[in-house]
Amino acid sequence: CSSTTPITATLFPGDGIGPEIAESVKKVFTTAGVPIDWEEHYVGTEIDPRTQSFLTWESLESVRRNKVGLKGPMATPIGKGHRSLNLTLRKELNLYANVRPCYSLPGYKTRYDDVNLITIRENTEGEYSGLEHQVVRGVVESLKIITRQASLRVAEYAFHYAKTHGRERVSAIHKANIMQKTDGLFLKCCREVAEKYPEITYEEVVIDNCCMMLVKNPALFDVLVMPNLYGDIISDLCAGLVGGLGLTPSCNIGEDGVALAEAVHGSAPDIAGKNLANPTALLLSGVMMLRHLKLNEQAEQIHSAIINTIAEGKYRTADLGGSSTTTDFTKAICDHL
Numbered sequence: 001c002s003s004t005t006p007i008t009a010t011l012f013p014g015d016g017i018g019p020e021i022a023e024s025v026k027k028v029f030t031t032a033g034v035p036i037d038w039e040e041h042y043v044g045t046e047i048d049p050r051t052q053s054f055l056t057w058e059s060l061e062s063v064r065r066n067k068v069g070l071k072g073p074m075a076t077p078i079g080k081g082h083r084s085l086n087l088t089l090r091k092e093l094n095l096y097a098n099v100r101p102c103y104s105l106p107g108y109k110t111r112y113d114d115v116n117l118i119t120i121r122e123n124t125e126g127e128y129s130g131l132e133h134q135v136v137r138g139v140v141e142s143l144k145i146i147t148r149q150a151s152l153r154v155a156e157y158a159f160h161y162a163k164t165h166g167r168e169r170v171s172a173i174h175k176a177n178i179m180q181k182t183d184g185l186f187l188k189c190c191r192e193v194a195e196k197y198p199e200i201t202y203e204e205v206v207i208d209n210c211c212m213m214l215v216k217n218p219a220l221f222d223v224l225v226m227p228n229l230y231g232d233i234i235s236d237l238c239a240g241l242v243g244g245l246g247l248t249p250s251c252n253i254g255e256d257g258v259a260l261a262e263a264v265h266g267s268a269p270d271i272a273g274k275n276l277a278n279p280t281a282l283l284l285s286g287v288m289m290l291r292h293l294k295l296n297e298q299a300e301q302i303h304s305a306i307i308n309t310i311a312e313g314k315y316r317t318a319d320l321g322g323s324s325t326t327t328d329f330t331k332a333i334c335d336h337l
């Protein structure tokens with residue numbers, strides 16, 4: 001795409017802090033002159049029978065048509081008996097891999113200075129298959145589904161990602177010693193794909209040991225690929241290594257070339273509507289979206305403005321120990337641009 005022809009992208013501001021941080025992204029993108037026209041879609045107020053969730057059919061059609069979008073967090077009420085919005089999106093749009101880069105931000109000191117890893121989470125099955133039921137009163141059952149097709153697909157994505165991004169190692173994270181059939185199949189698929197990439201070092205690490213190693217020395221890892229639930233947990237752990245959920249972006253990759261970027265964090269109801277949220281994670285997700293669109297110049301400009309604002313230390317949100325509001329921090333980034 002030429003950088004002068006506007007590209008239409010879907011925007012889901014989402015729930016909780018979502019609209020506040022989405023506003024920040026819109027401001028920063030406009031200031032940087034990013035040629036994007038946003039097609040905004042809000043979560044509906046009643047269940048759409050065509051999606052069986054509060055997500056409207058039109059919003060899913062918008063992503064299918066544009067093939068690119070940015071998503072704010074969406075709240076999932078516990079025990080309300082309707083399909084999770086995030087699960088609906090992942091299933092309906094076949095968003096099979098979730099890529100979560102996690103790296104130390106220069107200028108923001110944490111216990112580690114050298115975190116630079118990528119978690120790649122299988123996004124469609126595992127414990128998130130939505131197959132839970134009550135067997136008899138007091139006994140419930142949840143099915144963990146692992147398929148050869150989805151495991152090969154995410155493993156292939158992880159190795160391809162490693163090769164095309166100059167990465168040297170892929171670690172498959174598992175608990176196959178206990179879940180021999182499910183995680184066993186996942187590992188078998190990773191091994192098969194690894195054989196096609198002899199230039200990439202392949203290893204297998206049991207999830208509990210992986211947690212210990214990550215906390216002790218995150219530099220031991222490069223690209224990590226894993227089933228759905230482990231990916232959910234490990235990526236929050238990784239966020240903690242670099243300063244918290246306010247900082248970590250992600251991008252969902254679908255078949256048919258769909259890319260839907262989103263922050264790793266949720267809707268943060270405890271700080272919603274208070275102008276306190278850190279928009280960095282959603283902004284960096286926006287940067288991932290721009291790189292996907294090959295708008296590299298604008299991506300780098302915005303990335304540097306965010307890093308420089310945080311490094312300068314004058315404007316930081318409360319999660320990073322500062323006292324700036326979302327709008328003040330956003331304005332500081334715009335001034336850097």
Ligand code: NAD
Nearest residue numbers: 073074075076245246264265266267268270271277278319
């Ligand atoms: P959460 O990520 O919303 O919040 C965890 C903690 O991190 C809170 O203290 C919150 O204030 C803080 N935090 C998160 N993002 C922040 C930001 N940008 N700036 C500053 N602080 C931030 O997790 P939760 O409370 O477990 O979940 C709340 C809701 O979000 C739930 O309904 C959950 O299902 C949903 N959720 C959605 C997504 C998604 O849409 N992808 C992901 C995770 C959780």
